[in-house]
Amino acid sequence: MHDQDSTVDYGTLKAAIREHGRQLGFAAIGVARAYPGEAAQRLRAWLAEGCHGEMDYMARHAELRAHPAELHPGTLTVISAALDYLPHQKIADAPEQAAISRYAQGRDYHKVVRNRLQKLADAVASKVGAFGYRVFSDSAPVMEVEFARQAGLGWRGKHTLLLSQQGSWRFLGEIYTDLPLPPDAPVAEHCGTCNACLTACPTGAIVAPYKVDARRCISYLTIELAGSIPEDLRPLIGNRIYGCDDCQLCCPWNRFAQMGDAEFAPRHGLESATLLELFAWTEAEFDLRLAGNPIRRIGHVRWLRNIAVALGNGPATVNAENALKSKKDHPDPMVREHVRWALSQLASRPGQS
Template sequence: MTDYAALASDIRRWGEELGFQKIGITGIDLTPDEAHLLDWLDAGHHGEMDYMARHGARRSRPAELQPGTVRVISARLDYAPPGLREAWNVIGDGERGYVSRYALGRDYHKVLRGRLQKLADRIAGVTGPFGHRVFTDSAPVLEKALARNAGLGWIGKHTLLLDRDAGSWFFLGEIYTDLPLPTDAPASAYCGTCSRCIDVCPTQAIVAPYRLDARRCISYLTIELRGAIPEDLRPLIGNRIFGCDDCQLVCPWNKFAQVTTVADFAPRSGLDSARLVDLFAWSEAEFLARTEGMAIRRTGYEGWSRNIAVALGNAPTRDDVVRALRSRADDPSALVREHVAWALARHASAHG
């Protein structure tokens, strides 16, 4: 007979040995969160992320996604890069492109999946083969709700998970399992009356505490959206070319965030503070070469170019900026051409 209490203790220790900062275990009842999810979908706040609606309640019912699941092992891995305090300097410099800090290094899916699989293998070494499945933001999983229930933190007003000792600069991963492990107590919430994340959002995407309208969120607009970025939102995006961190950068709890020790998360290709005109000059082959193994690939070259065109439209009117935009005025992509034309019109009106 397996001593599940001892196994749970071992799982936490093995997780720490594998580099995770925290491991928690929870059951699979997500009834209140399912109601919140369905209401969010009914409001259309998922935008063009059709897969969110397609999966529907499967996201909040772990046993439907992985039959036999009775517990979820939730894991946290910190990713805050060095120089995080310099992020505002990049955002404030209209000639440089801002990339969300989570995307500066190796694709987190690959890093987390490998470590979680090693943890699952360690468990199997004790229990023998067991029912399980590893997830890293790769399937319909309510990972923040599960992590909250597993004691890893609370869901903040910006809808990200927060830990009192670590802020929010971390990734989450899960192992769905059929092992009846003892569960942890859910985390308590400590946002209080603070509303800094709501107030700072450039596009006012946090429409109410704990409610994000993805259609206005810069992360959605620059990563998930495949078509044209709505014109009224383009000026508000500033120089953010892949994601947005403003709500995390202002959060008081992030003063406790620790710089990652994972070498894979170190910034690559100078993307922590690259010049927009240099990035816009990349060919598709160069984009693919410089972003190999990175989450930035998700936009594709066309989306990447579209985003930079918007940022250049918001940049100070300078000869090199206008030259860069004109160099791609006849881009093969109609999507890119339209955003370049918008950007050039912005600079033409600035010259007046």
Template sequence: MSQSSYNMEKLAADIKRWGKELGFGQVGITDTDLSAAEPRHREWIAQNFHGAMDYMAKHGNKRTRPAELVPGTIRIISVRMDYMAPKVRDSEEVMQDSSLAFISRYALGRDYHKVLRSRLQKLSENIAEVAGPFGYRVFTDSAPVLEVELAQKAGLGWRGKHTLLLSRNAGSWFFLGEIYTDLPLPMDEPIAGHCGKCTACIDVCPTQAIVAPYQVDARRCISYLTIELKDSIPEDLRPLIGNRVYGCDDCQLTCPWNRFAQLTQQADFRVRHGLDNISLVELFSWNEATFQEKMAGSAIYRIGHVQWLRNIAVGLGNAASSPEIIQALESRLNDPSELVREHVAWALRQHAKHR
């Protein structure tokens, strides 16, 4: 074995050790060959399953050809970081109480983009201290990167039928991040799938957005509807959203592999502002200044106050009727936003049907 290859072997082992010290649950390494994934991605775009997420299509092949996104890239260091915080109100209990707001568990704490990016930057600096200056760029759900495909190739898990990454040791309650690099590091073996005949995630999806195993029509996905979609939520889908005002975890909650999920050790992901157990009415009362103050440093901040109110109006429309809920909705009948007014009017019509 040459000295250079020995050093790369040692460096790869060091990278994994440093990654664990920085809070990553697992670190893997793979190459840039996504030729097997490229046709599937193109077909998904061709079927318009990406909906209004134009960024999924506009970068051409850069998403499936990492070296075109970052010239010189020959390896990707893929990492995962667990996010399920301890002492979180049970998700099923929250969803069964229609007066409460269900917020996807990944968004209860600090914005994961900032947390992972800073740790990936630190990991890159650790590498530079040993290997000297090298070419790299860090990503956390922030560029045209096929994160799940890369993570699977890097041995972190396999793509589940809900299209999220699954790990035998950690379920799916984790974030992914990457370092694109020009270092010729040794690679890890990919992981084979272990979903078998299970269709729990497909069966439980409230809007039947998982149209086939391993294929999601984002236009029906509640996470897309409440986060990515900036316009009016289609009326036929509103009743199916229930009280899910930011994202949806149903496919993960039902997945048998999440019996093995790990609680996060990261204080950044602990629940802030009681968002795991908070009423729709309380959230609907927040003005823009309160929203910006409470959601500063949160992933929720990026959708903005208007979209937040739109989502909560749908939740209120699906809630069991009460004078408090009617009063909350009526308080925003003349909201400055046409989008909010439209969804408030719909919500009030829902309650009128049951009087």
């Protein structure tokens, strides 16, 4: 724990933290009080409606989100950081291509962001001595968007992501700390009457401004959902095999987004791979090629499930049919079920050679 030192000028320290954060490559650094306020009540209401689907951890740890000092004792302040990740502007719009969410095409952001936040914390310790802190990046029950909003890094967009005048292609990370740093002021919201993200969502998951029903969200269906994807939603997934960027792609503010950190440059051709290439990966190839990539955590079975759906939504080619048939007897029943569905979809459409 940090003994509050009357000789420390916390305003000057905050300016130094912001400057050091810039040197570490963060796009923005801000400070908030460790109090989520009304956002905690909105989270409870969202959970009560079941909008989190099978993400039980959201409900299990809701009160830790609401009370930061219960997650890390002594926490007074949240240092919020944003890191740009946009790797390119290409869109996988050909139906035989694999559409993978941009954040997942390069290195696993959890480690990158946490490592940099640790360096930032070390720099603070070099100025004030030992202090109480813990670093996070989407790795614990933290109300990331709310604290980033309070810290002036942006506002909560209608798609519920943090949005700023530099767009939304940003990872967030936090340092919970016992340092009494002066908080920043939130910035004005600039969504106005725009509803582009609600209109663009392929499955209608943004059920109202600022409210997402995860059970319909393609990111949830392709990443978080462990079982079968509901049949009525499968055709709407198109060629998206891991996540979905549609609500960000249509956002006018993303015209001003900066290209991201080199750490997140695409690897293994994930920005241009075809569905057939990726469907052919064995489990060993999946594990090897996706080492250090966030996709790896869904495992090979969900990977095949997702690609089978995308192939079923794509052109009825002989190659697509043969690829699916090669997995008809896969040992996992979920893979077999999605392959059968995909083959029936292809059979219902005119074939192409």
